[in-house]
Amino acid sequence: MIEAIRNQARLLLENGDVDVVIGYAEGSDPSRTTPIFIRKAEDVEKLIYDPRCINSLPLYLNKRHEYTRKGWKKTAIIGKGCDIRAIVQLIAENQLKRDEIYILGVPCEGVVSHPEKWDGSLHDGNRASKCIGCDVMTPHETDFFPGDKPDVDRSTPYEATSKNVATLMELELDKRFAFWRTDFDRCFKCYACREVCPHCSCNTCITDETTPSWIDPAAHKKGVFSWHLTRAMHLVGRCTGCGECTRACPMGIQVDLFNQRMKEVVQESYSYKPGYSLEDKHPLITYKVDDREDFIK
Amino acid sequence: MGKKIEIHDFEPKIMAFVCKWCTYSGADLAGTSRMDYSPNVRMIRLPCSGRIDPQFMIKAFEQGADGVFISGCHPGDCHYNEGNYYARRRNTTFRQLMDFHGIDIERIEFSWISAAEAIKWTEVIDAFTEKVRELGRHPQYDDEVVDPYAQFLVQNKQESA
Ligand code: SF4
Ligand code: SF4
Ligand code: SF4
Secondary structure, three states: OHHHHHHHHHHHHHOOOOOEEEEEEEOOOOOOEEEEEEOOHHHHHHOEOOOOOOOOHHHHHOHHHHHHHOOOOOEEEEEOHHHHHHHHHHHHOOOOOHHHEEEEEOOOOOOEOOHHHOOOOOOOOOEOHHHOOOOOOOOOOOOEOOOOOOOOOOOOOOOOOOHHHHHHHHOOHHHHHHHHHHHHOOOOOOOHHHHOOOOOOOOOOHHHOOOOOOOOOOOOHHHHHHHHHHHHHHOOOOOOOOOHHHHHOOOOOOOOHHHHHHHHHHHHHHOOOOOOOOOOOOHHHOOOOOOOOOOEO | OOOOOOOOOOOOOEEEEEEOOOHHHHHHHHHHOOOOOOOOEEEEEEOOHHHOOHHHHHHHHHOOOOEEEEEEOOOOOOOOOOHHHHHHHHHHHHHHHHHHHOOOHHHEEEEEOOOOOHHHHHHHHHHHHHHHHHHOOOOOOOOOOOOHHHHHHHHOOOOOO
């Protein structure tokens, strides 16, 4: 499979169809892979793809990384299904044009939840939770796909919400509040969860604003709560569930629980699934006259 | 004649974010008509209910508000035609977020109040103040929490990435 991808990448670079191919290469130790930017056709042999390829590459297509892309007219990118969801969402949000991107889709069997868990094979003990029930193992939007693309039914909603969301929803309100306060106590506001998110594309994040300072910059509980609530609200209907924020958090906080819950909410309320359609409008920038308003007095 | 002044043990702080075209004028009408309404409400005037960023409400809770009140023109009456429709959608999701976070969504009230509905304004505000008074002080983020169950959950989270 990877041979076909390498050949296609070589062809694209040799013909000058793309300026760069973004993919994965062997990392610093055998359990890790690293993102790689390939600009010369002879380097395509470095490309690999296997369950260790966990990074979400669309991060580099985000406007915040424009300086990296300076002068590149067309970028080819290797995408597993969930990454392609992120690309589609970026295009739908006008962060990116479809014709600037050449998507090399890979069939994906799932990835490991963390490099440390890699023991030579992928099994239930080390599979990332987002991969359970994944409906884009055969990607939905590609320019190149090795072999034939089987027909996949994507009409039913994809449910990769971790069990923790359901567990938390069953708790009483004050227990839930206590849970977050205990959990967020450890957050020291490194903002790794923001830096790694393909959809946090603001040039100046609201938490870096100082006039006015909307979010208390200190890493005490008030500031931490404001940060997480704001972040979750900004990603409503945009988070494509790559799980990178949780993986990046050095304190082991499950940052994406909020996002997963909000994904359920937009699906229930507005039947909207981020990352599947290039045209669908984000649910919060559109409206229907007869939207639900049972909570309004 | 004013209402009899009651003394309560707890006076909730309520932030109101209101649209200047309808609710603010409605409250103004209530004032100029010398109607009584709960003094617990601190009002912030905004150009439209569509201008009420969830950030304002988060900030209000962060700074120790016990309840947040949001109000704008009735559907179809928006000065900018559609601002209140966006506000409605935004608040649908925001309430769910607050609920998941463990904040009682009874502490967030949304109401359509037009410039003529001074009476509705006084009624809604009084009822909301009573409700929040019963709910009590909103837990502060820097309160100590010692909840063994929460700690158990944090320590035994299932692996996810
Ligand atoms: S990555 Fe973790 S510690 Fe850093 S800001 Fe996000 S939640 Fe807090
Ligand atoms: S919020 Fe987290 S899971 Fe969602 S897209 Fe951003 S990094 Fe991925
Ligand atoms: S948290 Fe919000 S303001 Fe900050 S980068 Fe993400 S989307 Fe932008």
